Amino acid sequence: MAEVLEGSELKVIAFDVFGTVVDWHSGIAAEAERLLPGIDGGAFALAWRAGYQPAMKGVMERLAAGEGGFTLLDELHMGILGDVLRDFGVADLDADTKRELNRAWHRLPAWPDAVEGLARLKRRYTICTLSNGNIGLLTEMAKRAGLPWDCVLSAEVFKAYKPDPRTYLGVAAVFDVTPGQVMLAAAHHDDLAAARACGLRTGYIERPLEFGPGRPKDVSPQPDNTLHARDIGALADLLGC
Amino acid sequence: MAEVLEGSELKVIAFDVFGTVVDWHSGIAAEAERLLPGIDGGAFALAWRAGYQPAMKGVMERLAAGEGGFTLLDELHMGILGDVLRDFGVADLDADTKRELNRAWHRLPAWPDAVEGLARLKRRYTICTLSNGNIGLLTEMAKRAGLPWDCVLSAEVFKAYKPDPRTYLGVAAVFDVTPGQVMLAAAHHDDLAAARACGLRTGYIERPLEFGPGRPKDVSPQPDNTLHARDIGALADLLGC
Structure with a gap:
Protein backbone atom coordinates (compact mmCIF):
# COMPACT_ATOMS: atom_id res chain seq x y z
CA MET A 1 0.00 0.00 0.00
CA TRP A 24 -23.53 0.73 19.56
CA HIS A 25 -26.37 -1.50 18.33
CA SER A 26 -25.58 -4.51 20.50
CA GLY A 27 -24.51 -2.37 23.42
CA ILE A 28 -27.61 -0.20 23.54
CA ALA A 29 -29.91 -3.16 22.84
CA ALA A 30 -28.49 -5.12 25.76
CA GLU A 31 -28.65 -2.20 28.19
CA ALA A 32 -32.19 -1.30 27.12
CA GLU A 33 -33.31 -4.89 27.72
CA ARG A 34 -31.58 -4.91 31.11
CA LEU A 35 -33.09 -1.63 32.30
CA LEU A 36 -36.46 -1.81 30.52
CA PRO A 37 -37.65 -5.42 30.91
CA GLY A 38 -39.81 -6.61 28.04
CA ILE A 39 -38.57 -4.01 25.57
CA ASP A 40 -37.30 -4.94 22.09
CA GLY A 41 -33.72 -3.82 22.64
CA GLY A 42 -32.68 -3.89 18.99
CA ALA A 43 -35.62 -1.72 17.93
CA PHE A 44 -34.96 0.61 20.87
CA ALA A 45 -31.31 1.02 19.83
CA LEU A 46 -32.25 1.80 16.23
CA ALA A 47 -34.87 4.34 17.32
CA TRP A 48 -32.43 6.10 19.65
CA ARG A 49 -29.69 6.24 17.04
CA ALA A 50 -32.17 7.39 14.38
CA GLY A 51 -32.84 10.46 16.49
CA TYR A 52 -29.18 11.45 16.38
CA GLN A 53 -28.88 12.97 12.90
CA PRO A 54 -31.92 15.29 13.14
CA ALA A 55 -31.02 16.34 16.70
CA MET A 56 -27.40 17.04 15.70
CA LYS A 57 -28.58 18.97 12.66
CA GLY A 58 -30.64 21.19 14.94
CA VAL A 59 -27.72 21.76 17.28
CA MET A 60 -25.38 22.63 14.40
CA GLU A 61 -27.89 25.07 12.93
CA ARG A 62 -28.40 26.82 16.25
CA LEU A 63 -24.63 26.97 16.83
CA ALA A 64 -24.07 28.42 13.34
CA ALA A 65 -26.80 31.00 13.92
CA GLY A 66 -25.20 32.01 17.22
CA GLU A 67 -28.35 30.94 19.05
CA GLY A 68 -26.91 28.26 21.26
CA GLY A 69 -23.71 27.12 22.87
CA PHE A 70 -21.95 23.82 22.37
CA THR A 71 -24.04 20.80 23.36
CA LEU A 72 -22.43 17.66 24.76
CA LEU A 73 -23.47 14.39 23.13
CA ASP A 74 -24.61 13.16 26.56
CA GLU A 75 -27.16 16.00 26.63
CA LEU A 76 -28.21 15.35 23.05
CA HIS A 77 -28.71 11.65 23.79
CA MET A 78 -30.78 12.50 26.86
CA GLY A 79 -33.07 14.73 24.83
CA ILE A 80 -33.64 12.04 22.21
CA LEU A 81 -34.12 9.40 24.90
CA GLY A 82 -37.18 11.23 26.23
CA ASP A 83 -38.89 10.92 22.85
CA VAL A 84 -37.89 7.28 22.37
CA LEU A 85 -39.13 6.29 25.82
CA ARG A 86 -42.45 7.96 25.06
CA ASP A 87 -42.69 6.11 21.73
CA PHE A 88 -41.98 2.82 23.51
CA GLY A 89 -44.57 3.54 26.18
CA VAL A 90 -42.18 4.04 29.12
CA ALA A 91 -42.35 7.81 29.49
CA ASP A 92 -42.60 7.51 33.28
CA LEU A 93 -39.10 6.09 33.78
CA ASP A 94 -37.49 7.40 36.96
CA ALA A 95 -34.65 9.92 36.61
CA ASP A 96 -31.92 7.63 37.98
CA THR A 97 -32.71 4.79 35.58
CA LYS A 98 -32.97 7.25 32.70
CA ARG A 99 -29.55 8.62 33.55
CA GLU A 100 -28.10 5.13 33.83
CA LEU A 101 -29.62 4.21 30.48
CA ASN A 102 -28.18 7.36 28.90
CA ARG A 103 -24.78 6.34 30.21
CA ALA A 104 -25.05 3.12 28.21
CA TRP A 105 -23.30 5.05 25.43
CA HIS A 106 -20.26 5.22 27.75
CA ARG A 107 -20.27 1.45 28.14
CA LEU A 108 -20.46 0.27 24.55
CA MET B 1 -6.26 8.30 54.35
CA TRP B 24 12.21 19.10 32.50
CA HIS B 25 15.56 20.14 33.98
CA SER B 26 17.49 16.99 33.07
CA GLY B 27 15.64 16.58 29.78
CA ILE B 28 16.25 20.11 28.50
CA ALA B 29 19.82 20.15 29.81
CA ALA B 30 20.68 16.94 27.94
CA GLU B 31 19.05 18.06 24.68
CA ALA B 32 20.68 21.49 24.87
CA GLU B 33 24.10 19.90 25.33
CA ARG B 34 23.43 17.53 22.43
CA LEU B 35 22.30 20.25 20.03
CA LEU B 36 24.48 23.12 21.26
CA PRO B 37 27.94 21.62 21.91
CA GLY B 38 29.84 23.36 24.66
CA ILE B 39 26.79 24.92 26.29
CA ASP B 40 26.06 24.58 30.03
CA GLY B 41 22.88 22.53 29.66
CA GLY B 42 21.69 22.95 33.24
CA ALA B 43 22.00 26.72 33.08
CA PHE B 44 20.32 26.73 29.68
CA ALA B 45 17.37 24.72 31.03
CA LEU B 46 16.95 27.07 34.00
CA ALA B 47 17.06 30.14 31.77
CA TRP B 48 14.49 28.72 29.36
CA ARG B 49 12.13 27.73 32.15
CA ALA B 50 12.64 31.09 33.89
CA GLY B 51 11.21 32.77 30.80
CA TYR B 52 7.98 30.82 31.11
CA GLN B 53 6.19 32.69 33.90
CA PRO B 54 6.67 36.20 32.46
CA ALA B 55 5.80 35.03 28.93
CA MET B 56 2.68 33.23 30.16
CA LYS B 57 1.68 36.27 32.19
CA GLY B 58 1.84 38.37 29.04
CA VAL B 59 -0.24 35.86 27.08
CA MET B 60 -2.88 35.69 29.81
CA GLU B 61 -3.09 39.49 30.04
CA ARG B 62 -3.52 39.83 26.27
CA LEU B 63 -6.12 37.06 26.24
CA ALA B 64 -8.07 38.70 29.10
CA ALA B 65 -7.96 42.05 27.30
CA GLY B 66 -9.29 40.45 24.13
CA GLU B 67 -6.10 41.43 22.30
CA GLY B 68 -4.87 38.02 21.34
CA GLY B 69 -5.98 34.48 20.68
CA PHE B 70 -4.92 31.35 22.48
CA THR B 71 -1.18 30.63 22.27
CA LEU B 72 0.14 27.08 22.24
CA LEU B 73 2.94 26.32 24.67
CA ASP B 74 5.10 25.25 21.71
CA GLU B 75 4.85 28.80 20.35
CA LEU B 76 5.51 30.32 23.75
CA HIS B 77 8.60 28.14 24.20
CA MET B 78 9.84 29.13 20.76
CA GLY B 79 9.54 32.80 21.59
CA ILE B 80 11.47 32.43 24.84
CA LEU B 81 14.07 30.24 23.13
CA GLY B 82 15.06 33.12 20.84
CA ASP B 83 15.95 35.24 23.85
CA VAL B 84 17.79 32.44 25.64
CA LEU B 85 19.85 31.58 22.57
CA ARG B 86 20.85 35.24 22.26
CA ASP B 87 21.83 35.36 25.94
CA PHE B 88 23.95 32.23 25.47
CA GLY B 89 25.63 33.64 22.36
CA VAL B 90 24.06 31.28 19.79
CA ALA B 91 21.52 33.62 18.20
CA ASP B 92 22.47 32.38 14.72
CA LEU B 93 21.13 28.83 15.24
CA ASP B 94 19.55 27.45 12.06
CA ALA B 95 15.77 27.09 11.97
CA ASP B 96 15.72 23.29 11.83
CA THR B 97 17.93 22.88 14.90
CA LYS B 98 15.95 25.55 16.72
CA ARG B 99 12.74 23.66 15.98
CA GLU B 100 14.28 20.37 17.08
CA LEU B 101 15.49 21.99 20.30
CA ASN B 102 12.02 23.44 20.93
CA ARG B 103 10.60 19.95 20.53
CA ALA B 104 12.80 18.80 23.42
CA TRP B 105 9.81 19.67 25.63
CA HIS B 106 7.94 16.83 23.86
CA ARG B 107 10.69 14.38 24.73
CA LEU B 108 11.15 14.97 28.44
Missing part, protein backbone atom coordinates in the same frame (compact mmCIF):
# COMPACT_ATOMS: atom_id res chain seq x y z
CA ALA A 2 3.06 2.25 -0.04
CA GLU A 3 1.95 3.77 -3.37
CA VAL A 4 -1.34 5.12 -2.08
CA LEU A 5 0.39 6.96 0.72
CA GLU A 6 3.14 8.28 -1.51
CA GLY A 7 4.23 11.86 -1.12
CA SER A 8 3.16 12.24 2.46
CA GLU A 9 4.27 10.19 5.39
CA LEU A 10 1.27 9.16 7.44
CA LYS A 11 1.64 10.19 11.09
CA VAL A 12 -1.79 10.18 12.71
CA ILE A 13 -4.86 7.97 12.40
CA ALA A 14 -8.03 9.53 13.79
CA PHE A 15 -10.94 7.16 14.35
CA ASP A 16 -14.62 7.72 14.16
CA VAL A 17 -15.94 5.83 17.19
CA PHE A 18 -19.67 4.93 17.15
CA GLY A 19 -20.08 2.05 14.73
CA THR A 20 -16.43 2.10 13.67
CA VAL A 21 -14.68 1.13 16.91
CA VAL A 22 -17.59 0.19 19.16
CA ASP A 23 -20.81 -1.69 18.50
CA PRO A 109 -18.47 -2.85 23.70
CA ALA A 110 -15.56 -2.63 21.27
CA TRP A 111 -15.82 -4.64 18.07
CA PRO A 112 -13.77 -7.81 18.64
CA ASP A 113 -10.87 -6.68 16.41
CA ALA A 114 -10.61 -3.15 17.81
CA VAL A 115 -8.34 -3.39 20.86
CA GLU A 116 -5.65 -5.51 19.20
CA GLY A 117 -5.88 -3.64 15.89
CA LEU A 118 -5.46 -0.28 17.60
CA ALA A 119 -2.55 -1.57 19.68
CA ARG A 120 -0.77 -2.61 16.46
CA LEU A 121 -1.40 0.75 14.77
CA LYS A 122 -0.30 2.61 17.90
CA ARG A 123 3.19 1.18 17.61
CA ARG A 124 3.79 3.16 14.43
CA TYR A 125 1.22 5.96 14.42
CA THR A 126 -0.40 8.37 16.81
CA ILE A 127 -3.95 7.11 17.22
CA CYS A 128 -6.78 9.24 18.48
CA THR A 129 -10.54 9.50 18.45
CA LEU A 130 -12.35 12.03 16.30
CA SER A 131 -15.94 11.77 17.39
CA ASN A 132 -18.89 13.99 18.13
CA GLY A 133 -19.02 12.18 21.46
CA ASN A 134 -17.93 14.27 24.43
CA ILE A 135 -14.52 13.79 26.06
CA GLY A 136 -15.90 12.26 29.25
CA LEU A 137 -17.98 9.74 27.34
CA LEU A 138 -15.08 8.72 25.08
CA THR A 139 -12.68 8.47 28.03
CA GLU A 140 -14.96 6.28 30.12
CA MET A 141 -15.66 4.09 27.08
CA ALA A 142 -11.94 3.69 26.37
CA LYS A 143 -11.17 2.88 29.99
CA ARG A 144 -13.83 0.19 30.16
CA ALA A 145 -13.19 -1.34 26.75
CA GLY A 146 -9.37 -1.06 26.88
CA LEU A 147 -9.08 1.15 23.79
CA PRO A 148 -5.46 2.33 23.83
CA TRP A 149 -5.83 5.88 22.45
CA ASP A 150 -2.83 8.15 22.54
CA CYS A 151 -5.26 11.02 22.86
CA VAL A 152 -9.02 11.58 23.04
CA LEU A 153 -10.07 14.23 20.52
CA SER A 154 -13.65 15.24 20.16
CA ALA A 155 -16.02 17.86 18.81
CA GLU A 156 -15.79 19.16 22.38
CA VAL A 157 -12.13 20.10 21.84
CA PHE A 158 -12.80 21.95 18.58
CA LYS A 159 -16.19 23.38 19.59
CA ALA A 160 -17.45 22.18 16.21
CA TYR A 161 -19.05 18.91 15.15
CA LYS A 162 -18.17 16.61 12.30
CA PRO A 163 -18.52 17.12 9.36
CA ASP A 164 -17.34 20.69 10.04
CA PRO A 165 -13.85 21.12 8.47
CA ARG A 166 -12.58 22.55 11.77
CA THR A 167 -12.71 19.06 13.25
CA TYR A 168 -10.66 17.30 10.55
CA LEU A 169 -8.21 20.17 10.13
CA GLY A 170 -8.12 20.50 13.91
CA VAL A 171 -6.52 17.06 14.21
CA ALA A 172 -3.71 18.10 11.86
CA ALA A 173 -3.23 21.36 13.78
CA VAL A 174 -3.11 19.63 17.18
CA PHE A 175 -0.29 17.38 16.02
CA ASP A 176 1.42 20.04 13.87
CA VAL A 177 1.27 17.92 10.71
CA THR A 178 -0.26 18.45 7.26
CA PRO A 179 -3.81 17.21 6.57
CA GLY A 180 -2.27 14.61 4.23
CA GLN A 181 -0.34 13.17 7.17
CA VAL A 182 -3.63 12.33 8.90
CA MET A 183 -5.99 9.49 8.02
CA LEU A 184 -9.59 9.35 9.15
CA ALA A 185 -10.74 5.76 9.70
CA ALA A 186 -14.51 5.38 9.71
CA ALA A 187 -17.34 3.06 8.78
CA HIS A 188 -19.30 5.92 7.19
CA HIS A 189 -18.66 7.25 3.71
CA ASP A 190 -20.09 10.72 4.41
CA ASP A 191 -17.65 11.27 7.28
CA LEU A 192 -14.78 10.08 5.07
CA ALA A 193 -15.86 12.31 2.18
CA ALA A 194 -15.84 15.37 4.44
CA ALA A 195 -12.36 14.46 5.72
CA ARG A 196 -11.12 13.91 2.15
CA ALA A 197 -12.38 17.36 1.16
CA CYS A 198 -10.03 18.73 3.85
CA GLY A 199 -7.05 16.84 2.42
CA LEU A 200 -7.00 13.92 4.86
CA ARG A 201 -6.35 10.33 3.80
CA THR A 202 -9.32 8.03 4.39
CA GLY A 203 -9.65 4.43 5.52
CA TYR A 204 -13.05 2.78 5.25
CA ILE A 205 -13.78 0.12 7.86
CA GLU A 206 -16.49 -2.39 6.98
CA ARG A 207 -19.05 -2.84 9.73
CA PRO A 208 -21.80 -4.82 8.01
CA LEU A 209 -23.61 -5.41 11.31
CA GLU A 210 -23.52 -1.82 12.54
CA PHE A 211 -27.34 -1.73 12.54
CA GLY A 212 -27.73 -5.26 13.86
CA PRO A 213 -28.11 -8.62 12.17
CA GLY A 214 -31.56 -7.73 10.85
CA ARG A 215 -30.32 -4.79 8.82
CA PRO A 216 -27.06 -5.65 7.05
CA LYS A 217 -25.27 -2.61 5.65
CA ASP A 218 -23.82 -2.20 2.16
CA VAL A 219 -20.06 -2.16 2.72
CA SER A 220 -18.97 -2.00 -0.91
CA PRO A 221 -15.70 -0.19 -1.54
CA GLN A 222 -15.85 3.36 -2.80
CA PRO A 223 -12.89 4.24 -5.00
CA ASP A 224 -12.18 7.63 -3.47
CA ASN A 225 -11.02 6.15 -0.18
CA THR A 226 -7.30 5.69 0.31
CA LEU A 227 -7.78 2.29 1.95
CA HIS A 228 -10.64 -0.17 2.40
CA ALA A 229 -10.37 -2.63 5.27
CA ARG A 230 -12.58 -5.37 6.62
CA ASP A 231 -11.80 -4.32 10.17
CA ILE A 232 -9.15 -2.50 12.21
CA GLY A 233 -6.83 -5.52 12.18
CA ALA A 234 -7.03 -5.51 8.40
CA LEU A 235 -6.21 -1.80 8.38
CA ALA A 236 -3.09 -2.60 10.40
CA ASP A 237 -2.24 -5.31 7.85
CA LEU A 238 -2.64 -2.86 4.96
CA LEU A 239 -0.36 -0.37 6.69
CA GLY A 240 2.23 -3.02 7.42
CA CYS A 241 1.92 -2.75 11.21
CA ALA B 2 -9.97 7.57 54.13
CA GLU B 3 -10.76 10.35 56.60
CA VAL B 4 -9.30 13.14 54.47
CA LEU B 5 -11.42 12.13 51.51
CA GLU B 6 -14.56 11.73 53.55
CA GLY B 7 -17.80 13.07 52.15
CA SER B 8 -16.83 12.86 48.53
CA GLU B 9 -15.71 9.84 46.64
CA LEU B 10 -12.60 10.65 44.62
CA LYS B 11 -13.07 9.83 40.93
CA VAL B 12 -10.47 11.72 38.91
CA ILE B 13 -6.82 12.64 39.50
CA ALA B 14 -5.55 15.39 37.23
CA PHE B 15 -1.78 15.83 37.07
CA ASP B 16 0.32 18.84 36.51
CA VAL B 17 3.02 17.62 34.14
CA PHE B 18 6.21 19.73 33.92
CA GLY B 19 8.19 19.04 37.07
CA THR B 20 5.48 16.83 38.56
CA VAL B 21 5.46 13.91 36.13
CA VAL B 22 8.44 14.65 33.90
CA ASP B 23 11.91 15.99 34.69
CA PRO B 109 11.88 11.91 30.56
CA ALA B 110 9.38 10.76 33.17
CA TRP B 111 10.52 10.77 36.79
CA PRO B 112 11.45 7.15 37.60
CA ASP B 113 8.33 6.51 39.72
CA ALA B 114 5.83 8.06 37.29
CA VAL B 115 4.89 5.29 34.86
CA GLU B 116 4.31 2.62 37.49
CA GLY B 117 2.65 5.01 39.92
CA LEU B 118 0.22 6.24 37.29
CA ALA B 119 -0.57 2.69 36.20
CA ARG B 120 -1.50 1.83 39.79
CA LEU B 121 -3.71 4.91 40.17
CA LYS B 122 -5.33 4.25 36.79
CA ARG B 123 -6.76 0.98 38.03
CA ARG B 124 -9.04 2.83 40.44
CA TYR B 125 -9.28 6.40 39.16
CA THR B 126 -9.53 8.26 35.89
CA ILE B 127 -6.13 9.85 35.43
CA CYS B 128 -5.52 12.79 33.14
CA THR B 129 -3.14 15.63 32.53
CA LEU B 130 -4.01 19.20 33.43
CA SER B 131 -1.20 21.22 31.98
CA ASN B 132 -0.64 24.47 30.13
CA GLY B 133 1.21 22.33 27.59
CA ASN B 134 -0.58 21.88 24.29
CA ILE B 135 -2.35 18.62 23.45
CA GLY B 136 0.15 17.59 20.76
CA LEU B 137 3.09 18.14 23.08
CA LEU B 138 1.51 16.19 25.94
CA THR B 139 0.47 13.35 23.62
CA GLU B 140 3.90 12.93 22.07
CA MET B 141 5.48 13.07 25.52
CA ALA B 142 3.13 10.40 26.85
CA LYS B 143 3.71 8.16 23.85
CA ARG B 144 7.49 8.35 24.19
CA ALA B 145 7.62 8.06 27.98
CA GLY B 146 4.83 5.49 28.32
CA LEU B 147 2.60 7.66 30.51
CA PRO B 148 -0.73 5.80 30.62
CA TRP B 149 -3.20 8.72 30.68
CA ASP B 150 -6.86 7.96 30.28
CA CYS B 151 -7.20 11.36 28.69
CA VAL B 152 -4.99 14.32 27.79
CA LEU B 153 -6.52 17.54 29.11
CA SER B 154 -4.83 20.85 28.59
CA ALA B 155 -5.28 24.59 28.64
CA GLU B 156 -5.82 24.07 24.90
CA VAL B 157 -9.09 22.22 25.64
CA PHE B 158 -10.43 24.90 27.97
CA LYS B 159 -8.98 27.88 26.08
CA ALA B 160 -7.75 29.14 29.43
CA TYR B 161 -4.49 28.62 31.27
CA LYS B 162 -3.86 27.50 34.80
CA PRO B 163 -4.40 29.04 37.34
CA ASP B 164 -7.67 30.17 35.69
CA PRO B 165 -10.59 28.48 37.51
CA ARG B 166 -11.99 27.37 34.14
CA THR B 167 -9.20 24.81 33.90
CA TYR B 168 -9.76 23.15 37.30
CA LEU B 169 -13.54 23.33 37.09
CA GLY B 170 -13.29 22.22 33.47
CA VAL B 171 -11.89 18.86 34.56
CA ALA B 172 -14.90 18.27 36.81
CA ALA B 173 -17.27 19.32 34.01
CA VAL B 174 -15.63 17.04 31.44
CA PHE B 175 -16.13 14.03 33.67
CA ASP B 176 -19.52 15.17 35.05
CA VAL B 177 -18.37 15.01 38.68
CA THR B 178 -18.20 17.56 41.48
CA PRO B 179 -14.98 19.55 42.04
CA GLY B 180 -14.52 17.61 45.29
CA GLN B 181 -14.39 14.36 43.32
CA VAL B 182 -11.29 15.63 41.49
CA MET B 183 -7.77 15.83 42.91
CA LEU B 184 -5.02 17.93 41.39
CA ALA B 185 -1.61 16.35 41.89
CA ALA B 186 1.25 18.79 41.47
CA ALA B 187 4.72 19.68 42.68
CA HIS B 188 3.80 23.36 42.94
CA HIS B 189 1.91 24.88 45.85
CA ASP B 190 0.53 27.82 43.83
CA ASP B 191 -1.13 25.47 41.34
CA LEU B 192 -2.58 23.43 44.20
CA ALA B 193 -3.86 26.54 46.01
CA ALA B 194 -5.73 27.67 42.90
CA ALA B 195 -7.28 24.21 42.51
CA ARG B 196 -8.25 24.15 46.18
CA ALA B 197 -9.98 27.52 45.80
CA CYS B 198 -12.18 25.82 43.18
CA GLY B 199 -13.09 22.99 45.56
CA LEU B 200 -10.69 20.34 44.26
CA ARG B 201 -8.73 18.00 46.54
CA THR B 202 -4.98 18.50 46.30
CA GLY B 203 -2.03 16.13 46.37
CA TYR B 204 1.45 17.61 46.69
CA ILE B 205 4.22 15.62 45.03
CA GLU B 206 7.75 16.30 46.28
CA ARG B 207 10.23 16.92 43.50
CA PRO B 208 13.27 18.22 45.36
CA LEU B 209 15.43 18.07 42.23
CA GLU B 210 13.00 19.81 39.90
CA PHE B 211 15.54 22.59 39.30
CA GLY B 212 18.52 20.26 39.19
CA PRO B 213 20.92 18.99 41.83
CA GLY B 214 22.46 22.45 42.25
CA ARG B 215 19.22 24.07 43.36
CA PRO B 216 17.35 21.80 45.78
CA LYS B 217 13.76 22.87 46.35
CA ASP B 218 11.96 23.23 49.68
CA VAL B 219 9.42 20.40 49.69
CA SER B 220 8.02 20.91 53.17
CA PRO B 221 4.40 19.92 53.61
CA GLN B 222 1.78 22.64 53.60
CA PRO B 223 -1.18 21.81 55.82
CA ASP B 224 -3.86 22.89 53.36
CA ASN B 225 -3.15 20.05 50.94
CA THR B 226 -5.29 16.95 51.19
CA LEU B 227 -2.30 14.66 50.71
CA HIS B 228 1.49 15.02 50.68
CA ALA B 229 3.47 12.35 48.85
CA ARG B 230 7.13 11.78 48.18
CA ASP B 231 6.38 10.72 44.63
CA ILE B 232 3.55 9.27 42.51
CA GLY B 233 4.08 5.77 43.86
CA ALA B 234 3.68 7.16 47.38
CA LEU B 235 0.46 8.88 46.29
CA ALA B 236 -0.81 5.49 45.11
CA ASP B 237 0.16 4.05 48.51
CA LEU B 238 -1.74 6.81 50.35
CA LEU B 239 -4.83 6.16 48.23
CA GLY B 240 -4.60 2.41 48.80
CA CYS B 241 -4.01 1.56 45.12
